[in-house]
Amino acid sequence: MAKQFQSVQGFNDILYPEVGKFQHIESVSRQYFGLFNFKEVKTPVLEQAGLFVRSIGNGTDIVEKEMYIFEDKGGEILSLRPEGTAPAVRAYLEHNIDRQDAIQKWFYIGPMFRHERPQKGRFRQFHQAGVEVFGIDDPFADIEVILLADKIVSSLAVKGVTVRLNSIGCPACRPVYLRELKSYLNGITDRLCEDCKRRIDTNPMRVLDCKKEGCMAATAGAPKTTDYLCSVCSAHFSTLRSGLDALRQGYTIDTRLVRGLDYYSRTVFEFTAEDAGAQNAVLAGGRYDYLVELLGGAHTPAIGFAMGIERIAALIDMPAVHGPDIFFIPITEEARVRAIGLADRLRRADKTCEIGYGEKTIKSMMRRADRLNAAMVIIIGKDELRDGSITLKRLSDGLQEKVDDATLLEAVRRMSQ
Numbered sequence: 001m002a003k004q005f006q007s008v009q010g011f012n013d014i015l016y017p018e019v020g021k022f023q024h025i026e027s028v029s030r031q032y033f034g035l036f037n038f039k040e041v042k043t044p045v046l047e048q049a050g051l052f053v054r055s056i057g058n059g060t061d062i063v064e065k066e067m068y069i070f071e072d073k074g075g076e077i078l079s080l081r082p083e084g085t086a087p088a089v090r091a092y093l094e095h096n097i098d099r100q101d102a103i104q105k106w107f108y109i110g111p112m113f114r115h116e117r118p119q120k121g122r123f124r125q126f127h128q129a130g131v132e133v134f135g136i137d138d139p140f141a142d143i144e145v146i147l148l149a150d151k152i153v154s155s156l157a158v159k160g161v162t163v164r165l166n167s168i169g170c171p172a173c174r175p176v177y178l179r180e181l182k183s184y185l186n187g188i189t190d191r192l193c194e195d196c197k198r199r200i201d202t203n204p205m206r207v208l209d210c211k212k213e214g215c216m217a218a219t220a221g222a223p224k225t226t227d228y229l230c231s232v233c234s235a236h237f238s239t240l241r242s243g244l245d246a247l248r249q250g251y252t253i254d255t256r257l258v259r260g261l262d263y264y265s266r267t268v269f270e271f272t273a274e275d276a277g278a279q280n281a282v283l284a285g286g287r288y289d290y291l292v293e294l295l296g297g298a299h300t301p302a303i304g305f306a307m308g309i310e311r312i313a314a315l316i317d318m319p320a321v322h323g324p325d326i327f328f329i330p331i332t333e334e335a336r337v338r339a340i341g342l343a344d345r346l347r348r349a350d351k352t353c354e355i356g357y358g359e360k361t362i363k364s365m366m367r368r369a370d371r372l373n374a375a376m377v378i379i380i381g382k383d384e385l386r387d388g389s390i391t392l393k394r395l396s397d398g399l400q401e402k403v404d405d406a407t408l409l410e411a412v413r414r415m416s417q
């Protein structure tokens with residue numbers, strides 16, 4: 001019979017050993033999140049669609065084209081979460097955390113969903129790890145968040161990483177900038193792509209972000225956000241820069257770096273990595289001092305980043321995979337009972353054990369132990385059952401030892417060295 005089902009387009013199974021990369025990225029991220037004293041938040045994958053429309057804003061690709069949106073049986077319009085920040089803010093407000101202790105440092109790791117046209121390296125379900133800091137407007141929070149991002153990306157040995165940094169101002173100074181930018185863009189409309197022509201009215205800063213060559217050339221002389229910062233934004237940016245300099249955190253100022261999301265303010269940053277000649281963002285972040293307010297809370301400055309786990313996985317080497325410490329080769333039912341008991345003892349001593357059930361002969365079990373890259377095998381055959389012994393064999397060099405139950409763990413430890 002033909003296979004009847006396959007995974008939904010853009011939704012991937014992540015199998016061993018590839019899953020090892022994901023586990024590695026997650027565990028390195030968790031390690032640093034913990035060291036920087038961030039606490040985990042797990043929000044649902046499904047939210048009211050309005051949360052994202054409100055926060056991310058119309059005029060963005062995410063809301064216009066990419067939301068995984070549907071009406072459920074109760075007539076409610078829901079969306080699979082396209083990103084992690086809006087749900088975190090929703091949770092922050094829903095649980096009145098702003099009224100208990102406004103300063104919070106949260107992290108999340110989990111799947112996100114965008115209904116993009118499937119293409120290489122783009123998935124409809126993908127994974128992000130990210131942080132959100134609520135309640136601090138001090139630029140040193142920005143510095144620490146950037147250092148945290150750098151720690152994770154460096155520890156994962158992602159090659160060719162560049163940190164790009166910009167400031168996009170605040171509601172006091174941005175309107176002036178946007179007016180200048182719009183008038184500049186209106187003068188060059190014939191040189192812009194169709195998307196950018198629309199963006200002039202809906203989200204003009206996004207035009208600077210367009211990756212099409214024509215648009216990039218046409219906007220080369222566009223006004224720069226950094227030339228229009230008010231004194232507060234300007235002081236914030238300069239403290240941020242001198243702090244990063246003092247801490248020897250490398251970065252380049254990129255005045256084209258803008259966020260397509262309306263709630264971002266001041267600091268924006270991106271970690272890009274070179275992949276096949278192209279620079280791809282692996283991590284993006286920034287300040288969003290106005291999002292909590294926008295969603296109904298008190299004014300609460302905030303900053304965060306999100307890291308693309310698939311994108312990083314594509315750029316790192318496979319971490320070393322270890323086979324089981326011990327593969328048991330029990331040849332009879334009685335031997336299997338004994339193997340399970342012994343495996344339990346070894347597992348309690350942190351030794352990974354697998355027991356050969358699926359194969360019938362010692363030879364086929366040995367082949368399986370080899371395939372699994374086991375370090376040792378324990379053979380429990382007729383002889384061993386008769387005299388209560390165990391034959392332990394190290395596969396790397398064939399060293400073999402006959403031991404009993406009492407001395408097994410000792411022998412396994414000796415042979416592990």
Ligand SMILES: [Zn+2]
Nearest residue numbers: 170173230233
């Ligand atoms: Zn400002």
Ligand SMILES: [Zn+2]
Nearest residue numbers: 193196210215
């Ligand atoms: Zn364009």
